[in-house]
Amino acid sequence: MAFEIIESCVNCWACEPLCPNKAIYEAKPHFLIDPDKCNECAGDFEESQCVSICPIEGAILNELGEALNPPGSLTGIPPAKFAELVARQKAA
Amino acid sequence: MELPVLNNVAPDAGGCSAGSCGSTDDQMGHLPEHIREKVFNHPCYSEEAHHYFARMHVAVAPACNIQCHYCNRKYDCANESRPGVVSELHHPVQAVKKVLAVAATIPQMTVLGIAGPGDPLANPERTFETFRMLSEQAPDIKLCVSTNGLSLPEHVDELTKYNIDHVTITINCVDPEVGAKIYPWIFWKNKRIKGREGAAILIEQQQKGLEMLVARGILVKVNSVLIPGVNDKHLAEVSKIVKAKGAFLHNVMPLISEAEHGTFYGMTGQRGPTNEELQILQDECSGDMNMMRHCRQCRADAVGLLGEDRGDEFTMDKIDAMDINYPEAMKMRAEVHAAINEELESKRIARENKVQLVSIEGLKVNKPETRPVLMAIATKGGGIINEHFGHASEFLIYEASSIGVRFIGHRKTVAYCEGGDTCGDDESALDKSLKALSGCEVVLCSKIGFEPWGPLEAAGIQPNGEYAMEPIEDAILAVYEEMRTNGKLDAKPAEQQKVA
Numbered sequence: 001m002a003f004e005i006i007e008s009c010v011n012c013w014a015c016e017p018l019c020p021n022k023a024i025y026e027a028k029p030h031f032l033i034d035p036d037k038c039n040e041c042a043g044d045f046e047e048s049q050c051v052s053i054c055p056i057e058g059a060i061l062n063e064l065g066e067a068l069n070p071p072g073s074l075t076g077i078p079p080a081k082f083a084e085l086v087a088r089q090k091a092a
Numbered sequence: 093m094e095l096p097v098l099n100n101v102a103p104d105a106g107g108c109s110a111g112s113c114g115s116t117d118d119q120m121g122h123l124p125e126h127i128r129e130k131v132f133n134h135p136c137y138s139e140e141a142h143h144y145f146a147r148m149h150v151a152v153a154p155a156c157n158i159q160c161h162y163c164n165r166k167y168d169c170a171n172e173s174r175p176g177v178v179s180e181l182h183h184p185v186q187a188v189k190k191v192l193a194v195a196a197t198i199p200q201m202t203v204l205g206i207a208g209p210g211d212p213l214a215n216p217e218r219t220f221e222t223f224r225m226l227s228e229q230a231p232d233i234k235l236c237v238s239t240n241g242l243s244l245p246e247h248v249d250e251l252t253k254y255n256i257d258h259v260t261i262t263i264n265c266v267d268p269e270v271g272a273k274i275y276p277w278i279f280w281k282n283k284r285i286k287g288r289e290g291a292a293i294l295i296e297q298q299q300k301g302l303e304m305l306v307a308r309g310i311l312v313k314v315n316s317v318l319i320p321g322v323n324d325k326h327l328a329e330v331s332k333i334v335k336a337k338g339a340f341l342h343n344v345m346p347l348i349s350e351a352e353h354g355t356f357y358g359m360t361g362q363r364g365p366t367n368e369e370l371q372i373l374q375d376e377c378s379g380d381m382n383m384m385r386h387c388r389q390c391r392a393d394a395v396g397l398l399g400e401d402r403g404d405e406f407t408m409d410k411i412d413a414m415d416i417n418y419p420e421a422m423k424m425r426a427e428v429h430a431a432i433n434e435e436l437e438s439k440r441i442a443r444e445n446k447v448q449l450v451s452i453e454g455l456k457v458n459k460p461e462t463r464p465v466l467m468a469i470a471t472k473g474g475g476i477i478n479e480h481f482g483h484a485s486e487f488l489i490y491e492a493s494s495i496g497v498r499f500i501g502h503r504k505t506v507a508y509c510e511g512g513d514t515c516g517d518d519e520s521a522l523d524k525s526l527k528a529l530s531g532c533e534v535v536l537c538s539k540i541g542f543e544p545w546g547p548l549e550a551a552g553i554q555p556n557g558e559y560a561m562e563p564i565e566d567a568i569l570a571v572y573e574e575m576r577t578n579g580k581l582d583a584k585p586a587e588q589q590k591v592a
Contacts, residue, residue, distance in 0.1 A: 010165055011181070012210060014155035017217075018282075045282050052284040055156060055165040074159060076276050077359045085354055 001042070001063060002035035003050065008059045015050035024050060127340055130257050130311060132436075133202050133429070134234060135397065142397070143473040144432045147203040148194050150187040151180065151393040152218045156210035157242050158278040158294060161356040162317060162347055165210075180393065181209075184221040186408060191226060193411045194395055195233060196421035198402070199428035201395075204230075207238040207260075209393075213247050223254040232422055232429075236260065238315070242278060242294050244301025252308055259305055260343075261298055262315045265323050266330055268292035273322050276356070299337070306338035313341040318365050318373055319357070320347070331377040342377060345389055346370050367489075367503055368531060374501065397473060439475075462581040464493035465572060466500065468529050468553075469564050470537035477559050477567055481540035487528055490564070492572035497565050503528040526551050534575075536567055 002023075005015075009030035016024045016031065021044075023037035033050070040062075041048045051060050051068045057075065058067040071079035135142035156165065182190060195201050204226060206212040212219040223235055236258035237251070244261065251259065265271045271291025278290040285293065305312045314334045316327050323330075331342050347364040349357040356362075365373070396402040468487040470479035489500040505528040506521045522544055529535055535553055538560035548555045559567035575581050 008166075012154040012156065012165060013215065014157070014210070014279075047283050049282060052282070053155075053157065053279045055159055074277065075164075075356050076161070077354075077356050081359045082354070085351070085359065089352070 001040055002038035003033050003040060003048065003063075003068070004035075004061045005031050005033055005050075006059060006061060008056055010056055010059075012055065014053045014055065018049035018053060020044040020049065127311060133433070134236075134258065135203065136205075136236075136313075140436065140475065143475050144200065144436065145203070146198055146201040146395075146397045147205060148191065148201055148395040149205050149207045149393055150182055150190060150222065151209055152182050152184055152187045152222050153206055153208055153212040153215035154181055154210045155214045156208075156240075157214040157280075158211070158240050158290075159276050160240075161274055161276065161362075162319070162349060164354045164358075166354060180408060182408070184218055184225060186411075187222050188225045188229065189416075190406055190408070190411050191233065192230060192416050192418050192421075193414050194406055195230060195425065196416050196418060197405075197414075198396065199421075199425040200397070200432070201233070202429070203234045203236060205236045205238060211240050211242070212237050213239045213243040216243070216247060216250070220250055220254070223256060227254045229418060230422075232425060234258070238262070239301075240294070241298030241301050242280070243297070245297055245304055248301065248304045248308065248310075251305075252310065256310065258311045258313065260313045260315055261302060261339075262317070263295075263298050263302075263330060263334060264316050264319070265291070265326055266295055266299070266333055267326060268295060270323050270326050271295055274317075274319065299333075302334060302337050302339060312339045313343060314339045315343045315345060317347050318344050318370060320363060320365050320369060322362070324365070324369070324373060327373060328376050344370065344374050344377060348389065367501075367528070371489075371500055460494065462494045462576060463584075464491050465534065465575065465581070466491055466532040467534040467536060467568050467571065468503070468532040469568075470535070471564065475565075476561055476563055477536050478538050478561055481525075481535065481537040481544060481555065481557075484525075484537065487525075487532075487535070488564070489532065490568050492568050497568050497572075522547060526553070529553050534571055536564075536571065 005024075007030060011026075011030055013026075013031075016026065019038075020041060021037045021039060023034045024031055025034065048068070054060055054069060055074060057069045057071045057073060060068050062068055071082065131141075133141050133145050135145045135147050156163075159165075191204050206219050206222060219237065223237075226233060226235060235254060235256045237256060238260040239262070241261045241263065244259075264274050268288045268291045271294065272288040275291050275294060277284050277286045278294050279285075280290065280293050302312055302314075312334075314330075316323070316330055318324060318327060327344060331344075334342060347357060347362070349355060349362050349364050351358045351361075393403055394401050395406055467490050469477055469490065470481055470484035471477055471488060472479045485506065486502050486504045488502050491498050491500050505525045525544070526547065529548075529551075532553055534556055535548065536556050536559055538557065540555045540557050545555050556571060559570070572581075
């Protein structure tokens with residue numbers, strides 16, 4: 001039972017000091033979670049701390065590879081709109 | 093007949109010792125002496141000081157504890173100039189090195205702020221470590237911090253330790269209903285709290301933090317982002333409340349919401365205010381408190397005078413190559429500051445003398461009431477008209493009326509002239525300048541080419557290069573008097589052309 005941080009992480013440091021198990025560490029190109037230490041905050045907090053403060057949708061996954069903050073859930077931006085923007089910027 | 097310069101009303105008689113009272117701007121003029129002393133050389137607080145003194149931000153605070161709909165944490169773009177954006181994040185030791193390098197190179201730099209790119213108080217270790225080292229190593233630099241306020245109450249006591257005498261709180265609302273439209277979530281007591289409930293906690297903490305700072309004698313400036321249709325009707329009330337609680341300055345800034353920034357507002361078509369809407373709101377709030385109109389909404393890693401960014405000169409690799417002897421630099425800095433203060437002081441005395449003269453003449457002349465006129469100024473700083481029209485990347489806007497001259501704000505444009513022989517060919521840049529000048533009847537600059545002259549006149553904006561290198565307020569008063577003499581103030585202004 002452990003979470004994973006993926007490449008969309010922006011290295012904002014918000015999660016690192018909150019982890020009760022010190023499972024999160026600075027790494028290049030982005031922060032990582034030590035799967036041996038992460039227990040998803042079970043027994044420590046009601047909510048998993050990294051997931052609760054992370055500002056980036058889709059940056060933290062559960063063991064099944066599912067985004068714990070799915071697109072649209074934090075910013076309120078409709079995911080389709082965001083995909084449009086990314087496509088436009090790639091084309092430019 | 094001469095009119096007084098409203099921005100520069102002479103200070104109360106007595107109580108104003110030489111050198112301690114460089115600024116007598118509209119927002120400074122009626123402040124108590126102990127506050128004026130703290131802000132006269134702070135470019136962000138004094139309209140006059142911002143022409144002479146520089147500031148810098150160090151990006152040591154990446155984490156944030158709330159989400160705002162005008163912010164996107166994903167973007168880190170070198171070409172974007174807006175709060176929350178940085179190119180290079182620093183650890184406190186690096187940040188201090190950078191500050192000392194900048195202060196030694198740009199002696200006009202008097203103020204160091206920590207403003208992000210996240211929230212400084214959501215990164216208390218990094219923020220306070222930076223302040224602690226700086227207060228030891230560079231005691232001649234003022235320290236300030238900008239926060240969303242959520243963690244402010246728990247850090248107020250720590251803030252008082254480092255001689256931080258200015259704190260900025262961004263307060264966009266005092267009503268959780270309004271807040272729910274601005275803040276989708278906050279992180280509070282180990283939980284993500286969404287919507288109205290989160291906004292209510294944020295508002296409560298902001299107000300509590302404001303009260304605690306005021307109680308400890310720390311100056312508080314309040315920033316508000318004007319979001320049309322969301323808090324535009326609400327900000328006058330915010331102004332009233334924060335003033336009652338003791339904030340010394342209120343800064344209403346326009347929403348920046350370009351779609352390409354990828355923010356919620358940008359992506360959902362929420363527009364920013366027009367220049368006119370911003371001015372109307374600032375006027376509405378100014379009845380209630382000191383308003384600040386020269387804010388440039390800097391990046392969280394900006395370096396230099398307001399409106400300029402010399403960050404590229406101070407990247408970490410360049411700083412590592414510099415050999416800084418700060419104690420030596422401090423001596424040189426003290427000399428530069430003394431020279432600037434002397435200049436400000438002599439300007440102040442000149443103004444005082446002029447105001448006295450005007451008030452004597454004012455007794456003899458019965459001033460007819462004439463309509464106000466907006467004028468745009470191209471300047472590089474120093475309070476004089478010293479920029480070519482085509483080189484201006486922004487204009488300062490002033491209002492002249494029968495009661496005097498007042499500063500309204502600045503409007504950004506793109507420099508119309510890129511230099512060289514092609515100067516004047518770029519129509520879209522000129523269109524942008526025309527748009528920035530909407531509502532103005534005169535534009536004063538040090539020089540202006542033949543090409544833009546016609547379109548400006550056609551748009552009802554009189555170009556004027558006759559006051560090159562002269563003080564801004566003097567020139568405006570002179571032009572206003574010319575307009576009066578020529579009967580231009582009797583008639584309503586010519587209908588301005590719509591500019592695309």
